[in-house]
Amino acid sequence: MTTHSPLLDVQGVSFTMQGQTLLAPISLQLHPGELLLLTGPSGSGKSTLLKIMASLVAPTAGQIFFESRDIVTLKPERYRQQVSYCFQTPVLFGDTVYDNLALPWQIRQQKPQREQLVASLSSVHLTADMLDKKIEQLSGGEKQRVGLLRNLQFMPQVLLLDEVTSALDEENKAAINHLIDGLIRENNLAVMWISHDVQEISQAKKVLKLDMPQQGEAHEPA
Template sequence: MGDLSPLLQVREVIFVREGKTLLAPVSFDLHQGEFLWLTGPSGAGKSTLLKIIASLLEPSGGEVRFKGQPISELTPEAYRQRVSYVFQTPQLFGRTVYDNLSLPYQIRQQPVNRQHLAAELQRVGLSPDMLDKPVEQLSGGEKQRVALLRNLQFPPDILLLDEISSALDEANKQKVQQLIDRLVATGTAAIWISHDSVEMDDGRRRITLLPGGQESQHESA
């Protein structure tokens, strides 16, 4: 673990819509280079919490701080380059795999190395020949891995993962897990939503959310 001060602070964050509590109050700290499993039954607000942390939703109450500063005071575009959210249902852009993997470079006005992008695909068990493959021809698991790689072209401070291995077989789940582990070892913090008890049976910290109206969280190592 890196700096002793928290990278992320979640304080009594709650989300209510149309009088219904979708996320009961939750609080925790996340430090540099820390990996956190986030679990709980359907309706407990796991994806809602990640979207709040990613600054894609405004909480109904409570506060999220990034490096000590409320995220509400930060520029959303700059913040989202440091805190990256990978959706459960991949959101791909453009026409091809190349269009997606080159997008982070285009946003930052940096040159794109095609050979590097081809090599990146192999890190998650995809063929380098897939660069020019149309996105509509990809399987669900292929889309998940392309979306993940797109978010990792410029490693963020915090990576938010919403059931990103749900469409993968065991071999490719292992490849993705190893990729995330290597990233965490370099200092990136990660929060990963999962329902896979095998994935989570690794002795690492876990927070379990419960549906709104109940005690919202339970921590375990």
């Protein structure tokens, strides 16, 4: 269920680099409890848009408001705790899965609760012994799931997902979809999800398709 006030309000955001338009101007709103599925051809700027919304990349033009405040006025660390970006190919830290799931706790100067970490793993069809597994031993699908769980140790208000099921089989895709659907309903989480999966697209209530940018649509500021 959505409310009238958006969590994120994207107004005329675009991005160019070396005269090349990577993201044509776009405006959108994302509300609490809403899932917006983002699709479109490779090169249309989907990942660029999510990185801009996550404050990982500065737009060439336009503004983004979080709870009605321009995000350039917010502390990046606090903002990124509330607007969490999950990479398609996550960068994992340390030596083990435990190191990654414990990281959000340590950042907040809290002691990781092992039983909560095990419960997290179970929610995406990973077993408790996975906690001690070396990062280099993980498959692509396992890395995607660990990266997602790292983002969910402390619930953000907005979750930005960049093709997080691309390396998963159908059973594990279903587990991720079930998990995200539950978080949306139970926590009023707002989710923007890049996907090319036909089934995920067909089941989404709200889909935004990006087209390839026409060169010259956005320009570097003078």
